[in-house]
Amino acid sequence: MRMSASNLNSLTIKLLGISSIAAFLIVSAGFYGLSSSWSSMNELSRIIEVDQAHERSVLKISVKFKEQVQEWKNILLRGYDRKKFNKYLEKFKDKEKQVAEESTTLLQELQGPSNKTAHQLLATFIKDHKVLAEKYRQGLRQFEASGYDSKTGDKAVSGIDRVPLHTLTTTADTISKQLATTSQAALKKKQQVVLFTLVLIIVAIIAGAATYAILVRRLIIRRVHLLVSDLEHITEGDFTHQCQPLGEDEIGKIGTAIETLKNKMGALISEINLMTQQVNNSSATMSNMMREAQVQLTEQASEAEHIQSSMTAMNDTMKTVVSKAEEVAKSARDADQKSHEGQKVVNATRETIDSLAKEVETTAQVITSLNEASNNVGSILDVIKGISEQTNMLALNAAIEAARAGEQGRGFAVVADEVRGLAQRTGDSAEQIYDLIEQLRSHAHNAVEAMDKGKERADASVQQSEKMSELLTSIITIVSEISATNAQIESLIKEQSNSFSVVTQQVSKINTLSKNTTAKTGETTVHSQELSELSESLSTLLKQFKLTSTSLTDTSSSEKSAH
Numbered sequence: 060m061r062m063s064a065s066n067l068n069s070l071t072i073k074l075l076g077i078s079s080i081a082a083f084l085i086v087s088a089g090f091y092g093l094s095s096s097w098s099s100m101n102e103l104s105r106i107i108e109v110d111q112a113h114e115r116s117v118l119k120i121s122v123k124f125k126e127q128v129q130e131w132k133n134i135l136l137r138g139y140d141r142k143k144f145n146k147y148l149e150k151f152k153d154k155e156k157q158v159a160e161e162s163t164t165l166l167q168e169l170q171g172p173s174n175k176t177a178h179q180l181l182a183t184f185i186k187d188h189k190v191l192a193e194k195y196r197q198g199l200r201q202f203e204a205s206g207y208d209s210k211t212g213d214k215a216v217s218g219i220d221r222v223p224l225h226t227l228t229t230t231a232d233t234i235s236k237q238l239a240t241t242s243q244a245a246l247k248k249k250q251q252v253v254l255f256t257l258v259l260i261i262v263a264i265i266a267g268a269a270t271y272a273i274l275v276r277r278l279i280i281r282r283v284h285l286l287v288s289d290l291e292h293i294t295e296g297d298f299t300h301q302c303q304p305l306g307e308d309e310i311g312k313i314g315t316a317i318e319t320l321k322n323k324m325g326a327l328i329s330e331i332n333l334m335t336q337q338v339n340n341s342s343a344t345m346s347n348m349m350r351e352a353q354v355q356l357t358e359q360a361s362e363a364e365h366i367q368s369s370m371t372a373m374n375d376t377m378k379t380v381v382s383k384a385e386e387v388a389k390s391a392r393d394a395d396q397k398s399h400e401g402q403k404v405v406n407a408t409r410e411t412i413d414s415l416a417k418e419v420e421t422t423a424q425v426i427t428s429l430n431e432a433s434n435n436v437g438s439i440l441d442v443i444k445g446i447s448e449q450t451n452m453l454a455l456n457a458a459i460e461a462a463r464a465g466e467q468g469r470g471f472a473v474v475a476d477e478v479r480g481l482a483q484r485t486g487d488s489a490e491q492i493y494d495l496i497e498q499l500r501s502h503a504h505n506a507v508e509a510m511d512k513g514k515e516r517a518d519a520s521v522q523q524s525e526k527m528s529e530l531l532t533s534i535i536t537i538v539s540e541i542s543a544t545n546a547q548i549e550s551l552i553k554e555q556s557n558s559f560s561v562v563t564q565q566v567s568k569i570n571t572l573s574k575n576t577t578a579k580t581g582e583t584t585v586h587s588q589e590l591s592e593l594s595e596s597l598s599t600l601l602k603q604f605k606l607t608s609t610s611l612t613d614t615s616s617s618e619k620s621a622h
Contacts, residue, residue: 077274081267088263091256098252110238113177116165117231120158124188124227127154128220131195135209138202148199155192162188177237180230187223194219282310289317298325324467327460332598334453338478339594341453342587345446345485349584352439353577359432360573362425369422371563376415406528413521416514423510429569430503433496436576440493443583447486450590454479474597481590488583492576499572506565513558516551523547 130151138144162185169178194216202212285303292300302318304311386404457475527544 074275074279077271077278080274081271084263084267084270085260088256088259091259093256107238107242110234110241113165113168113174114231114234114238116161116168117177117181117227117234120161120165120184121224121227121231123154123158123161124220124224127151127158128224130154131216132213134199135202135212138209138212139207144207151195155188155195158188159185159192173237173241174234177230177233180226180233184223184226184230187226191216191219191223279310282314286310286314286317289314289321293317293321293324298328324464327464331457331460334457335594335597338450338453339591339598341446341450342591342594345443346584346587346591348439348442349580349587352436353580353584355432355436357577359429360570360577362429364570365425369418376411402528409521409525409528416518416521420510420514423507423514426503426506426510430500430507433500433503436492436496440489440496443489444486444493447482447489450482451479451486454482470600474593474600477593478590478597481586481593485583485586485590488579488586492579492583495572495576495579499569499576502565502568502572506569509558509561509565516554520551 130147133147134144134151137147162181166178166181166185169181198212198215201215202208205211289300289302298321300321302314302321304314454475458472458479461469461472461475523544
């Protein structure tokens with residue numbers, strides 16, 4: 060089964076490779092020591108086996124040489140019998156031959172510097188054995204010549220076997236000592252090999268451990284330190300640091316994941332920063348608009364107070380007109396005598412009505428301006444509501460992004476909730492102000508209609524006054540008509556007085572609504588300032604992070620595409 064490239068780059072494979080190198084060094088040292096020990100054991104066994112064989116051969120030659128001497132004695136003791144003589148002589152020659160052959164064979168085996176002494180001793184024995192054989196032949200001839208006298212035969216070879224036998228014994232002792240010396244040397248060599256093997260294994264263990272440590276440090280620890288350094292930069296809020304590539308194994312994958320996390324967090328923080336700036340700008344714009352609206356509402360309230368004062372004065376004037384009309388009614392019976400005075404009163408009444416018509420027209424214009432200002436305030440409130448909804452959406456997006464950030468985005472989530480709460484309160488205040496403005500516009504529209512009616516009636520009164528002025532010449536004859544006309548005038552003036560009372564009440568309500576609207580606008584301004592302060596606090600928190608220009612560019616691009 061073939062292994063993929065990712066498996067070959069696995070951290071497990073690398074650790075197994077490092078461990079295999081160290082194990083190979085140790086096993087190689089152990090194998091070398093075992094091989095050397097085995098060789099030493101074989102050498103020691105071979106030396107012991109060969110030297111022991113040589114020693115046994117010398118002892119065997121010594122035994123056969125003694126048997127040869129014994130057969131010679133048998134010849135001397137029993138040789139008087141010809142049959143026995145031949146028997147023991149054959150045995151003697153056979154033993155002599157065996158000693159000579161085995162000695163020669165052993166002499167060839169004792170070649171080499173380590174067996175030099177034994178070789179020389181054995182060569183001396185062979186030489187002495189040949190001399191001894193000749194002397195045994197001479198003794199045998201003397202034994203036969205003496206008529207098989209054992210004493211004569213024994214005297215001829217008496218004591219000649221001691222030196223060769225001693226030589227064999229010395230050779231055996233030499234081989235035995237050489238065996239002991241060689242065994243000790245081989246054993247010492249074996250001990251040296253074992254000691255060298257132990258030293259070699261220790262060196263191999265140290266070398267393997269050093270190799271393992273170096274490779275682990277180079278392949279793992281150094282890269283782990285780089286990972287720790289990259290994480291420290293991220294925990295310090297530095298997203299400009301570029302993470303170094305660490306390969307394709309598990310550590311490399313961790314480094315790649317850290318780089319991806321850093322880029323995503325940087326982009327997220329950049330987006331939050333951009334949203335915060337937008338919220339800050341929107342809150343600043345809304346605050347300015349609220350201040351302007353508050354100034355306009357203050358002016359509107361002041362104008363409403365002036366209108367109320369004017370309407371109060373007009374109401375008082377209407378009451379005076381009513382009083383004058385009653386006096387005219389009472390004086391109608393004396394119209395004939397006081398026609399000129401009536402003419403003056405009618406002229407005064409016409410002038411008063413003209414003034415009243417002008418004041419009513421002025422009041423209508425003021426109320427119309429108030430209605431237009433109310434419309435402008437409604438437009439401004441629509442803008443405020445739009446800003447509040449946009450702020451609420453931005454705060455909701457910030458809360459979602461903070462939730463995605465997990466534990467690190469908890470502070471952002473709190474700030475986003477505060478921003479969303481302020482945006483909600485701003486929207487509610489704008490709705491209340493919008494309702495008040497709608498009421499104000501409705502009352503202003505009613506007031507305009509009432510003022511239009513009052514103006515029409517004032518115009519009618521002017522026309523009536525003109526008719527009265529034209530008919531003053533015939534006032535005496537038409538006193539009854541004048542009385543009826545005065546009654547009508549009195550009724551109309553009372554209606555106008557009532558209308559002016561209603562207008563005064565409506566203007567008072569407009570004044571009250573303007574004051575309430577001004578107060579609500581002040582609260583909205585305060586909320587907008589709080590929203591701006593929260594946005595600045597969030598911006599201060601975001602300044603702790605260092606972001607790359609790439610993240611900022613990506614955020615700007617995504618923001619443009621969103622718009």
